[in-house]
Amino acid sequence: MTDRYEPDSDFLKAVVAEEVPLSGSDFADVNMRQLIAMTRDDDPSNRDWATMLLASEGADTPEIREALLSAANDENDVVRAEALVGIARRDRDLALPLVLKALSGEWAIMPLFEAAALVADPALVDVLKPWTEPSDNEWLDQLACDALAACEKGQPTCN
Numbered sequence: 001m002t003d004r005y006e007p008d009s010d011f012l013k014a015v016v017a018e019e020v021p022l023s024g025s026d027f028a029d030v031n032m033r034q035l036i037a038m039t040r041d042d043d044p045s046n047r048d049w050a051t052m053l054l055a056s057e058g059a060d061t062p063e064i065r066e067a068l069l070s071a072a073n074d075e076n077d078v079v080r081a082e083a084l085v086g087i088a089r090r091d092r093d094l095a096l097p098l099v100l101k102a103l104s105g106e107w108a109i110m111p112l113f114e115a116a117a118l119v120a121d122p123a124l125v126d127v128l129k130p131w132t133e134p135s136d137n138e139w140l141d142q143l144a145c146d147a148l149a150a151c152e153k154g155q156p157t158c159n
Helices: 010-016 026-038 044-056 062-071 077-090 092-103 110-119 122-132 138-153
Strands: none
Touching: 010 026, 010 044, 026 044, 026 062, 044 062, 044 077, 062 077, 077 092, 077 110, 092 110, 092 122, 110 122, 110 138, 122 138
């Protein structure tokens, strides 16, 4: 049996368990500010989870965008990819050059293909094509193909 990947932070665990509100009250606003702060935590698991949770939130404020843009430059590849999903959900044009740069790198992970599918811009077609070559991970190959299809159509496949 493998250990579950969880953040170290009890606060983030509570957010994941939906025990902590992030909108709708002053208390929730404090929690959202704490979530944003956790995207800069020293612990990479906390930064990863905080960025993923923030990316999946529907709220769009200057503070959230700033946190996601900062996380898009994180030293951790997973944090950067999660941040790109959040940026792409909020502003496809802003995300385009960031996703293009990330897909031009040496490797790609699931959130990066999700971000590409959200951006769904033909400018990503050429950098996505190499990622659609068959590998030993059929699931990831399919995500790359889905992202490529979205970019070829110019229509997001997910949100």
